[in-house]
Amino acid sequence: MQNPYLPYPVRIDEIVTETVDKNLKTFRFVFLNPEDEQKFSYRAGQFAELSVAGKGEIPIGIASSPTEKGFVMFTVNKVGLVSSYLHTMKAGDIMGIRGPLGNWYPWDVLKGKNVVIIGGGFAFTTLRSSIVYMLDPANRKNFKDIHVIYGARSPGMLLYRDELSAWEQRDDINMHITVDATDDPNWKYNVGFVPTITEQKAPPGDADTYAIVCGPPIMIKFTQPVLDKLNYGHDHIIMSLEMRMKCGIGICGRCNIGKEFVCKDGPVFTLAQLNGMPREY
Amino acid sequence: MKVVKINKQKWTEGIEALKNMYRLYGPVKEDRFHNFTLLEKGVSPDFNFQNTRLSPKGVIYPQTEVMFHYTLDESREDHHVMKEAAGEAAPRAIVGIRPCDAAAFLLVKRNFDTPEYQDPYWVRAYEGTTLVGLACQQPCQTCFCTTAGCGPFHEEGLDVLLVQETDAFLAKALTAKGENLLKAAGWGEAGDGGTIEKMKQDAETRIRTAVHTDRLAEKTIPDLFDAPFWDDVAFSCINCGTCTYVCPTCWCFDIQDEVSGKAGLRLRNWDSCMYPLFTFHGSGHNPRNAKTKRVRQRFMHKLKYYVDKYHNGIQCVGCGRCIRLCPVNIDIRRVCELMNTYAASR
Amino acid sequence: MLEYIDSIRKIAEKILKEGTVEMVIGFRRGTVPLMNEPCVVKKPEDVKHLVWDSSCGVNLANYLPDRKEKIGIVAKGCDSRNIVTHIIENKIKREQLYIIGIPCKGMIDRRKITGMLEVEIESAVETAEGITVKGGGVEKTFRKADVLQDNCAICIHRNPVLSDEPAAGPVVEQQGVDRYEDVRRIEGMATEEKFRFFDDLLAECIRCYACRNACPLCYCPTCFVDESRPQWVGKGQDPSDIRTFHFLRAYHCAGRCTDCGACERACPMGIKVRLLTKKLEKDALELFNWEAGLSLEVRPPLDTYKPEDPDEFIK
Numbered sequence: 001m002q003n004p005y006l007p008y009p010v011r012i013d014e015i016v017t018e019t020v021d022k023n024l025k026t027f028r029f030v031f032l033n034p035e036d037e038q039k040f041s042y043r044a045g046q047f048a049e050l051s052v053a054g055k056g057e058i059p060i061g062i063a064s065s066p067t068e069k070g071f072v073m074f075t076v077n078k079v080g081l082v083s084s085y086l087h088t089m090k091a092g093d094i095m096g097i098r099g100p101l102g103n104w105y106p107w108d109v110l111k112g113k114n115v116v117i118i119g120g121g122f123a124f125t126t127l128r129s130s131i132v133y134m135l136d137p138a139n140r141k142n143f144k145d146i147h148v149i150y151g152a153r154s155p156g157m158l159l160y161r162d163e164l165s166a167w168e169q170r171d172d173i174n175m176h177i178t179v180d181a182t183d184d185p186n187w188k189y190n191v192g193f194v195p196t197i198t199e200q201k202a203p204p205g206d207a208d209t210y211a212i213v214c215g216p217p218i219m220i221k222f223t224q225p226v227l228d229k230l231n232y233g234h235d236h237i238i239m240s241l242e243m244r245m246k247c248g249i250g251i252c253g254r255c256n257i258g259k260e261f262v263c264k265d266g267p268v269f270t271l272a273q274l275n276g277m278p279r280e281y
Numbered sequence: 282m283k284v285v286k287i288n289k290q291k292w293t294e295g296i297e298a299l300k301n302m303y304r305l306y307g308p309v310k311e312d313r314f315h316n317f318t319l320l321e322k323g324v325s326p327d328f329n330f331q332n333t334r335l336s337p338k339g340v341i342y343p344q345t346e347v348m349f350h351y352t353l354d355e356s357r358e359d360h361h362v363m364k365e366a367a368g369e370a371a372p373r374a375i376v377g378i379r380p381c382d383a384a385a386f387l388l389v390k391r392n393f394d395t396p397e398y399q400d401p402y403w404v405r406a407y408e409g410t411t412l413v414g415l416a417c418q419q420p421c422q423t424c425f426c427t428t429a430g431c432g433p434f435h436e437e438g439l440d441v442l443l444v445q446e447t448d449a450f451l452a453k454a455l456t457a458k459g460e461n462l463l464k465a466a467g468w469g470e471a472g473d474g475g476t477i478e479k480m481k482q483d484a485e486t487r488i489r490t491a492v493h494t495d496r497l498a499e500k501t502i503p504d505l506f507d508a509p510f511w512d513d514v515a516f517s518c519i520n521c522g523t524c525t526y527v528c529p530t531c532w533c534f535d536i537q538d539e540v541s542g543k544a545g546l547r548l549r550n551w552d553s554c555m556y557p558l559f560t561f562h563g564s565g566h567n568p569r570n571a572k573t574k575r576v577r578q579r580f581m582h583k584l585k586y587y588v589d590k591y592h593n594g595i596q597c598v599g600c601g602r603c604i605r606l607c608p609v610n611i612d613i614r615r616v617c618e619l620m621n622t623y624a625a626s627r
Numbered sequence: 628m629l630e631y632i633d634s635i636r637k638i639a640e641k642i643l644k645e646g647t648v649e650m651v652i653g654f655r656r657g658t659v660p661l662m663n664e665p666c667v668v669k670k671p672e673d674v675k676h677l678v679w680d681s682s683c684g685v686n687l688a689n690y691l692p693d694r695k696e697k698i699g700i701v702a703k704g705c706d707s708r709n710i711v712t713h714i715i716e717n718k719i720k721r722e723q724l725y726i727i728g729i730p731c732k733g734m735i736d737r738r739k740i741t742g743m744l745e746v747e748i749e750s751a752v753e754t755a756e757g758i759t760v761k762g763g764g765v766e767k768t769f770r771k772a773d774v775l776q777d778n779c780a781i782c783i784h785r786n787p788v789l790s791d792e793p794a795a796g797p798v799v800e801q802q803g804v805d806r807y808e809d810v811r812r813i814e815g816m817a818t819e820e821k822f823r824f825f826d827d828l829l830a831e832c833i834r835c836y837a838c839r840n841a842c843p844l845c846y847c848p849t850c851f852v853d854e855s856r857p858q859w860v861g862k863g864q865d866p867s868d869i870r871t872f873h874f875l876r877a878y879h880c881a882g883r884c885t886d887c888g889a890c891e892r893a894c895p896m897g898i899k900v901r902l903l904t905k906k907l908e909k910d911a912l913e914l915f916n917w918e919a920g921l922s923l924e925v926r927p928p929l930d931t932y933k934p935e936d937p938d939e940f941i942k
Binding site: 314606 | 662664667747894895
């Protein structure tokens with residue numbers, strides 16, 4: 001019987017500090033056993049449990065895309081016991097990852113459609129995975145227009161800044177990068193909250209257009225009315241939830257919302273599904 | 282179904298013989314209550330009880346269980362790599378488990394043994410255990426098994442059903458595992474199972490209390506979730522873990538790492554949705570930050586979410602332990618009635 | 628004490644009708660014999676649900692910390708002392724409370740009764756003389772004095788120390804009570820014997836925290852056993868973790884515990900946890916001449932420093 005609690009051992013290959021306040025770091029992991037990488041085959045939108053021996057495990061969205069081979073990448077916010085310890089680790093250290101866990105963004109449904117990605121703060125990780133996946137030459141033709149609205153509090157708090165500007169140069173993706181406020185005179189992108197920029201730049205909703213929304217509760221709260229105004233049906237709004245998790249496989253019982261487990265039946269839910277679930281998140 | 286008769290002498294001899302083949306567990310009186318313990322040589326199970334204080338779920342699913350061990354010593358080649366803890370290999374038998382507690386394992390199995398994931402610790406422990414049930418002829422005042430999906434002579438979930446007669450036991454083998462156990466104990470004398478049905482009906486009339494669950498499925502989750510009676514239900518609750526820990530159908534657990542020097546363990550411990558930390562996010566946000574929300578979660582899970590998820594009745598076998606042991610007398614029968622009869626006003 | 632119920636209901640109805648309070652915390656009839664459930668009454672017509680008898684051992688002061696409403700509360704002697712402690716510790720304000728004082732004659736320990744009967748209790752009726760229980764074809768009457776909770780048997784503060792309106796006239800306080808006979812017995816044990824005694828005492832603990840949660844003093848937003856940075860106590864069944872939890876909790880109650888017995892009453896495993904808290908109560912009495920919760924005016928000894936505080940331990 002395979003033990004779903006047993007992590008694949010990995011080595012930290014590279015650590016990049018993403019934000020100026022140093023609270024977000026991107027970790028690149030390489031599997032110690034090459035065959036584990038096959039077993040870990042994942043889809044954009046899934047997460048994994050990062051396991052630090054002696055400290056515990058944390059559920060983190062996978063930031064790398066399945067099209068990127070040889071490593072898996074996660075961006076971790078320093079909030080608690082395990083993440084703080086993880087932030088002190090170095091390249092070469094050994095830890096574990098369990099997964100891939102959860103469901104993924106509904107790529108089958110999104111085929112042939114316009115995709116509008118709306119992200120805020122450090123919830124952007126699985127959205128990066130999605131963008132890299134869609135922009136891959138093998139996949140790009142499967143999607144129509146791609147819009148990305150991504151905002152953070154200030155320029156220094158944006159994730160993946162080099163990639164953001166590279167994407168901005170491309171003509172097969174529409175980038176709308178924004179910050180809440182900045183005193184940088186050379187800032188060439190938008191200034192304004194994500195809901196505001198969404199209202200200005202997002203295409204109107206229709207049968208062929210889907211929105212993937214991922215961000216802090218406050219951003220989601222104010223973006224939703226905007227999407228309603230733009231006529232996005234609730235089954236065309238895709239969201240990714242967070243919840244306290246331990247096992248990640250729908251067994252320990254703690255991450256449920258109603259009868260769904262966020263770790264197994266989610267974390268991706270459409271707004272239509274969420275409307276039928278208790279408001280307990 | 283083979284039925285055997287076991288007289289007193291054969292019973293005692295058989296119990297000792299079983300200890301050679303199985304790690305044998307049975308109810309033993311400690312102080313004023315019975316609990317399931319490993320039976321040492323010469324110790325017989327004491328059937329002079331209605332039910333044990335703690336459910337036997339702890340025999341298959343210990344309160345604290347080591348999942349992995351690892352070393353943090355970087356001079357070792359396998360440092361920081363998790364190693365699965367070797368389980369106990371010897372087969373186990375529980376003698377004297379009540380049918381409600383055995384039915385509870387089947388309910389819980391749906392959680393630990395799913396098509397996508399199997400919990401190897403629970404599944405191996407459960408499959409390696411033979412359950413010899415003791416039919417209930419004197420149910421408690423607080424038992425409501427017959428309306429909770431099982432009953433005092435319920436056979437599903439058991440490998441053998443024992444029925445106590447005046448001077449002997451009748452044992453009905455229900456599965457291959459059960460037959461093997463009867464053979465190992467040397468209990469082969471044919472018995473007349475004709476009286477069992479009458480005794481079963483007798484016992485069922487002694488069940489004095491009931492819950493009604495017929496209208497739980499037809500209500501919507503949001504309607505029940507937003508019902509106005511939760512504040513009243515939850516006021517007296519002190520959010521301890523008593524109900525969840527004594528309940529045979531509660532299964533939630535926590536995973537913890539503990540380190541001593543350079544040696545480490547990853548353990549799992551029983552956990553309870555009653556505790557505030559259960560859903561506490563690293564960010565500080567807690568979706569169930571108020572006592573009422575946590576109490577509501579427990580009853581919604583047991584009497585609604587489980588019903589909707591598995592279409593096989595409520596997540597309760599009517600053993601009554603939570604009713605007897607809740608320090609403030611919150612009664613699941615009362616809550617079930619409130620939920621079953623609730624009509625959302627539109 | 629059964630006769631108190633009429634005046635409790637009358638007072639509760641009055642203070643709700645007059646708007647003196649928004650809610651009254653009391654007891655309603657339980658669903659099993661010898662148990663009552665704490666409840667809230669908000670409408671004057673609902674006071675008929677309130678009950679009072681000798682199965683009202685739960686300490687209602689446990690429901691007070693951090694509430695913002697105006698609250699009427701039924702309080703026995705020990706409960707009232709916990710209310711005093713809550714006010715001193717800023718968990719509730721005096722102005723919020725209307726205390727219906729109960730001069731208490733002691734609560735029944737239902738486990739003592741089940742221990743004396745071989746059968747399950749099917750019904751229990753309390754009269755002025757005692758408790759008559761029926762079960763398994765057997766009927767037996769117990770004298771209340773024989774089945775009191777351990778803490779009630781040695782109680783010396785049966786009358787509420789703080790109250791807005793008593794539900795009855797005061798009862799006579801017990802005199803010449805030796806409160807610490809069992810503590811002295813343990814103090815007299817040799818170290819090895821004492822260690823084994825505590826091991827046995829705590830062997831049944833299932834870390835449900837009923838004792839902690841039933842205790843009015845335990846109101847920390849995050850209990851020390853739940854801290855993770857750093858983690859002080861393991862969460863499993865390791866005996867050293869179980870001991871740490873119980874010993875430290877007793878220490879956190881030192882100088883504050885009123886021996887209301889809620890902890891022992893709540894424990895599903897029947898562990899006599901009062902043996903730990905009573906030791907600290909005895910120490911507070913002997914070192915500082917202190918009994919918790921008797922006066923709103925005096926700050927507790929662990930709160931204050933006086934030059935004459937004993938300091939033998941740091942010589």
